[in-house]
Amino acid sequence: MTKEELAKETIRRLEKVFPNKLELEFSNPFELLVAVVLAAQTTDKKVNEVTKEFFKRFKSPKDIVEADISEIESYIRSINYYRKKAVYLKKIAQILVEKYGGEVPRSIEELTKLPGIGRKSANIILYNAFGIQEGIAVDTHVARVAQRLGLTKEKDPEKIEQDLMRIVPKEEWGKFSNLVILLGRYVCTAQNPKHSKCPLVDICPSVSL
DNA sequence: CTCCCGATAT
DNA sequence: ATATCAGGAG
Numbered sequence: 536m537t538k539e540e541l542a543k544e545t546i547r548r549l550e551k552v553f554p555n556k557l558e559l560e561f562s563n564p565f566e567l568l569v570a571v572v573l574a575a576q577t578t579d580k581k582v583n584e585v586t587k588e589f590f591k592r593f594k595s596p597k598d599i600v601e602a603d604i605s606e607i608e609s610y611i612r613s614i615n616y617y618r619k620k621a622v623y624l625k626k627i628a629q630i631l632v633e634k635y636g637g638e639v640p641r642s643i644e645e646l647t648k649l650p651g652i653g654r655k656s657a658n659i660i661l662y663n664a665f666g667i668q669e670g671i672a673v674d675t676h677v678a679r680v681a682q683r684l685g686l687t688k689e690k691d692p693e694k695i696e697q698d699l700m701r702i703v704p705k706e707e708w709g710k711f712s713n714l715v716i717l718l719g720r721y722v723c724t725a726q727n728p729k730h731s732k733c734p735l736v737d738i739c740p741s742v743s744l
Numbered sequence: 745c746t747c748c749c750g751a752t753a754t
Numbered sequence: 755a756t757a758t759c760a761g762g763a764g
Binding site: 581 | 748750751
């Protein structure tokens with residue numbers, strides 16, 4: 536099986552087991568942007584615990600701009616790197632208000648200029664808020680699964696993304712990320728991967744080794 | 745490469 | 755008690 540065939544078959548099988556959506560809870564692009572900043576080096580579950588209250592207090596970038604850093608911190612204190620993230624959120628909110636009329640920009644270039652937003656986060660936002668597929672979100676799960684499936688030998692997330700963009704059909708980029716993230720989180724875990732529960736056991740090069 | 749931080753698993 | 759999880763900035 537070629538890498539292209541393996542990628543397509545991976546999507547086909549994962550679709551049957553996982554939903555094509557994030558575990559992060561959000562109801563508009565602004566909320567997803569906030570959630571994704573908080574999600575860096577943090578589990579989605581943890582993020583959801585704080586965003587529930589956060590979104591009640593901060594309903595728009597303007598609400599964040601008008602708040603003190605200390606108040607923003609108070610809502611996200613149980614999140615990793617909360618001091619930095621509070622500063623990022625405030626800066627992002629200021630930029631959204633001043634430069635984008637309070638809206639979330641819709642390109643990877645604009646999104647990655649925002650503090651706390653790298654390529655992974657930008658790709659997540661573009662697809663899951665707007666349905667735009669400019670790239671493939673490569674987080675720790677996508678990186679690990681792609682390695683194990685033999686779709687890449689690179690270690691740097693940007694290079695892995697380049698490899699995957701050549702292999703996965705462009706109209707499936709967003710779906711591929713969403714599905715593979717779930718596989719990595721629950722089945723193809725960093726240690727003790729659950730081969731017996733994996734829909735890809737029979738086609739995974741790392742298993743037959 | 746270091747810093748930013750805390751929860752959960754072993 | 756120590757390891758692991760989980761991105762981005764400088």
